[in-house]
Amino acid sequence: MRARKADGHLAPAMRPGRRKDPLIKPYVKWAGGKRQLLPEIKKCLPENLGRLRYYEPFVGAGALFLERQPRRAVINDNNGQLMLTYKVVRDHINELISLLHLHKASNSEEYYYRIREQDRDGEGFAGMSDIQKAARLIYLNKTCYNGLYRVNSQGLFNVPYGRYANPSICDEPVLRAIHGYFTHETVKVEILSGDFGIAVETAGRGSFIYFDPPYHSPGNTNFTGYQAGGFGEDEQRRLRDVFVARTDAGARCLLSNSDTPFIRELYSDNRFEIIAVKAKRAINSDGAGRGDVGEVLIRNWR
Ligand SMILES: C[S@@+](CC[C@H](N)C(=O)[O-])C[C@H]1O[C@@H](n2cnc3c(N)ncnc32)[C@H](O)[C@@H]1O
Numbered sequence: 001m002r003a004r005k006a007d008g009h010l011a012p013a014m015r016p017g018r019r020k021d022p023l024i025k026p027y028v029k030w031a032g033g034k035r036q037l038l039p040e041i042k043k044c045l046p047e048n049l050g051r052l053r054y055y056e057p058f059v060g061a062g063a064l065f066l067e068r069q070p071r072r073a074v075i076n077d078n079n080g081q082l083m084l085t086y087k088v089v090r091d092h093i094n095e096l097i098s099l100l101h102l103h104k105a106s107n108s109e110e111y112y113y114r115i116r117e118q119d120r121d122g123e124g125f126a127g128m129s130d131i132q133k134a135a136r137l138i139y140l141n142k143t144c145y146n147g148l149y150r151v152n153s154q155g156l157f158n159v160p161y162g163r164y165a166n167p168s169i170c171d172e173p174v175l176r177a178i179h180g181y182f183t184h185e186t187v188k189v190e191i192l193s194g195d196f197g198i199a200v201e202t203a204g205r206g207s208f209i210y211f212d213p214p215y216h217s218p219g220n221t222n223f224t225g226y227q228a229g230g231f232g233e234d235e236q237r238r239l240r241d242v243f244v245a246r247t248d249a250g251a252r253c254l255l256s257n258s259d260t261p262f263i264r265e266l267y268s269d270n271r272f273e274i275i276a277v278k279a280k281r282a283i284n285s286d287g288a289g290r291g292d293v294g295e296v297l298i299r300n301w302r
Pocket of ligand 1: 030031032033034035057058059060061062063064076077078079194195196197212213214215231
């Protein structure tokens with residue numbers, strides 16, 4: 001028997017749960033995407049994850065988030081164009097799918113460069129609707145070289161055309177399944193776009209945070225693979241401070257990063273467990289480092 005509140009309605013915590021939808025997976029390919037590492041990550045999750053509020057402040061394509069499909073979540077990335085696509089999948093799925101079908105029908109090298117150029121015209125770009133911007137990002141992501149989202153120092157998307165024989169520009173079943181998840185009556189996902197520190201400020205006891213930042217890359221101080229700006233050692237230190245602050249606030253925290261002496265030293269606090277894992281990386285800064293690379297998962301409980 002499920003508990004009833006005084007007004008006769010089922011207590012929210014006891015409402016029949018939504019089943020996880022196995023169709024759901026990332027709808028964009030993203031540098032640092034975690035699909036390869038998922039089996040290792042899943043071994044390190046807290047047992048009571050289903051009862052915790054889920055935070056992912058560097059969500060990217062959301063491999064873990066979309067696999068878990070948590071009921072209460074906060075997702076964030078400082079890439080505003082990417083986070084806009086999540087909102088459009090939630091709020092305007094039919095219009096988005098129509099536009100993606102149009103892009104698919106028009107796809108060619110010449111068309112790709114025409115769409116890519118749209119962000120060169122500041123005013124024109126600002127005048128585009130959110131739905132048009134989201135469809136543009138997904139289209140470019142599916143057809144660009146290596147599926148690597150990269151902008152130049154002015155923040156302009158600058159990846160060349162990928163020449164795929166049959167790119168799946170509109171994966172309609174996956175997009176509709178994600179829309180169904182976001183809009184399910186038992187689900188509440190907050191979609192933010194800002195700095196990681198702000199996104200997790202409300203996480204404390206009863207919360208779980210998965211931090212998947214741009215990885216520490218000692219030999220390469222400039223490349224982040226994502227956007228202008230960068231994520232150097234100062235940022236890694238700032239992230240460690242946030243990890244410690246959220247630990248003190250009682251949140252369960254899990255973080256992935258590369259296995260370097262710098263990272264091991266940063267997280268040498270004896271409340272933290274460092275677990276070495278191996279993962280295959282599909283996207284790398286220069287392609288030279290493809291293959292097995294050492295990574296660590298760091299968690300604040302044992
Ligand atoms: C390793 S990727 C995350 C990959 C993701 N877990 C996935 O499965 O696709 C790191 C992400 O951090 C974002 N990022 C970089 N600096 C950030 C910051 N200061 N605050 C929030 N997000 C940031 C990047 O835009 C990128 O999407």
